[in-house]
Amino acid sequence: MSTGPVIVTGAAGFIGMHVAERLLDRGETVIGVDVFNDYYDPTLKAARAARLDGRQGFSMVRMDIADDAAMMALVRDSGAKRIVHLAAQAGVRYSIENPFAYQRSNLAGHLSVLEAARHNGVTHLVYASSSSVYGDRPLAGAGFKETDPVDAPVSLYAATKRANELMSISYAKLYGFPMSGLRFFTVYGPWGRPDMAYYGFTQKILNGEPIEVYGEGKMARDFTYIDDIVDGIVGVLDNPPAPGGHELYNIGDNDPVGLMEMITTLEAALGQQATKIMRPMQPGDVTATYADIDKLNALTGYKPKVKLAQGLDQFAKWWPTFHKA
Template sequence: MKILVTGAAGFIGYHTSQRLILAGHQVVGLDNINNYYAPSLKLDRLAQLGINTKNLAYGKLETSNTHQDNFTFIKLNLEDREAVPALFEEFKFDVVCHLAAQAGVRYSLENPESYIDSNLVGFLTILEGCRKHNIKHLVYASSSSVYGMNTKIPFSTEDRTDHPVSLYAATKKSNELMAHTYTHLYKFSTTGLRFFTVYGPWGRPDMAIYLFTDAIAKNKPIKVFNHGKMERDFTYIDDIVEGVTRIVTTPKEQATHKVYNIGNNSAQQLGTFIQEIEKNMEKEAQKEWLPIQPGDVERTWADGSALEQDYNYKPDTSIQVGVKKFVDWFKAYYKL
């Protein structure tokens, strides 16, 4: 198939593109390579996909012959209401995998405008592209943050999600509502994926595992919020990508709007996660105990039964395996 992957230079987008390329699909990757975190990491991910990145700072289109001539990368802002429609017109996609977004809960307190531009205006341009070019299936990234202060554990897609506690979460919930509306009005399938605390090699530098590992390596204290009383459904990147690619590559017989959790189906204490990092770094972390941050929630835990029922898939990588793989990559990438 010919598949558009937005956010292709991002953490999940890079891994998803790589998997689809290796499976023989023709992938067009889109990303604006913004400076939310170091663009060098994004460019290094693209280099892994065979892209010559030296001209990307100037907005030039780059194509690659890597993997049987089936990957093209385009530097573009999602909210560009002229360029995005032209992209759909040129490439005639079969499926769209929309993973691009302005990420981060805490950053949404500092720069709310970027979330509206990328996550709402950008999502609308993707929906319109799908509508006008007869795309049969749009798969898009949502987030476990939509559950807000939900106290029912584990989080089920049947639970109400109308009390988000960050602007980021509100934009992701808005995406689900927008997708539902477009499926209802224009009869193409949309599938939202609520990701739960994704980690692994090539991960984002603003994520806990990256911050902790980097601080330990530099003998600096790590910031442990809510005094360590946090639980997360840590989900390894390969498990996320397996779920995404199964859904993206499964033909849709009729137009439906579905939402699935993709998580490891267990809540792990933050302290246990830190211990695994310490073990693999062979060094104990200096800990700075801090109160919970605005927009954060104490616990996440995915009920993945719907994904297992519809796609016969259940993530199962343990944090012992996943953390080791991340730390091994981190040491190699920074030549420690």
């Protein structure tokens, strides 16, 4: 384990909070960065941040990663040589309505982190990409591999994530510091994002409201529990490429589940049935996601442990702790 602090951008986010907790649990010093925007309920972000505040070795910096001067100063003054860059504007559908939010967070923000890393001797930059870079593909007999073509994004969000990968590849070659990009597959679990289907479904089911099932329920996702995602992130952080190297890794469950099966599993976890309204697929959505995880397994021994029923049970148990009546 390297010495010195780790910067975690997006530390008040779903994945960022859990990564910061895992690093703190093993004795790391963590500097969190977050802008606390209002893309979804800021009280959820504040509650996540509150779990980290006061923990030995943790500090939070409220900052926009696209502020390149502030990002440069933070990396320089902290002496951090490792960065886990998770801050981004998420959401496929939101990118259709608010494209410039993605320009700032995902393009200018990523470039800001790259520049700060290369000018301050960062030895490993791990950053979030997305399974959305694979575009709209049918389920085949095998999972999506990191070597598959990724030149047909169906949303601006996906395009910005592929742009992040290309920017990072060029910086690794030009400036010689190692980088690892992580293609996340449908992350879920306690403290998750309200814009995700399982979260919104839970709210409506418990309120007795009907849920809208897009794609006529025929879509499938490689649902990956948050603890398994964190296993993958920390495993990659501890195994940087050689200087000047850039690697991409899928982090998923390697077991796609149909949307209707997910809803049935969620109903069982909540002990309540859903009234379903079937809708056509929305612009920007993809039919299926399916992670081939052989590359990550070879590097870190990664093997997802939490199946969907267990993970949704954990989410259902968490729900009333935050959503108090």
